[in-house]
Amino acid sequence: MVILVDFDGTCVTHEFPNVGEEIGAAPILKELVKNGHKIVLFTMRCDHDFTPQGNQPENDYPASTYLTDAVNWFKKHNISLHGLNTNPGQEKWTSSPKAYGDLIIDDTALGCPLLYDKKISSRPFVNWAEVHNILQERKIL
Numbered sequence: 001m002v003i004l005v006d007f008d009g010t011c012v013t014h015e016f017p018n019v020g021e022e023i024g025a026a027p028i029l030k031e032l033v034k035n036g037h038k039i040v041l042f043t044m045r046c047d048h049d050f051t052p053q054g055n056q057p058e059n060d061y062p063a064s065t066y067l068t069d070a071v072n073w074f075k076k077h078n079i080s081l082h083g084l085n086t087n088p089g090q091e092k093w094t095s096s097p098k099a100y101g102d103l104i105i106d107d108t109a110l111g112c113p114l115l116y117d118k119k120i121s122s123r124p125f126v127n128w129a130e131v132h133n134i135l136q137e138r139k140i141l
Contacts, residue, residue: 001102001140002087003032004042007070009107013121016045019069021120024128026077031132031141038082042099042106045070103140105131 005011011029013020029039045066067084074081082088087100094100105126106112113130135141 001037002040002082002100003037004040004099004101004104004106005029006104006106006108007041007043007045007073009121009123009125010105011070011073011126013125014123015121017064017066019073020125023115023120023125025126026079028128028132028135028141029074029079030077032135033080035141037140039074039079040083040085040087040099040101041070041074041081042085042101042104043067043070 005025008014008016008020011023011025013023015021033039047065047067071081071084083099085099086097090096090100107114107124107126113127113134114124115127116124132141
């Protein structure tokens with residue numbers, strides 16, 4: 001199974017442009033990979049070396065390593081990624097830019113279990129204990 005996984009608010013709390021606090025994603029993502037599932041990081045984060053156009057001040061658009069920061073989080077936790085914002089090989093059967101996956105885990109997905117803990121984050125984030133229960137109920141884990 002290919003599982004698309006968002007980053008901010010899903011793997012960590014919302015702290016963009018920084019990497020947020022741990023919320024329990026790593027052990028469950030590791031378990032998914034151990035069970036043969038493929039993880040595609042599905043995020044709006046990107047790395048860029050932006051050159052301003054016209055009269056835009058350069059410091060309004062600094063170069064970034066936001067995507068690299070997220071990828072490094074996965075490396076730090078020894079979680080292998082199958083792809084970044086795309087499912088490798090899907091260009092063989094579609095020209096759609098939308099990443100293909102069998103399941104999406106994203107804090108903005110309707111029905112995704114969330115925690116609302118203002119002590120940890122001002123925005124809700126994925127409740128990984130409940131996600132783990134759902135994955136077990138569906139026999140994904």
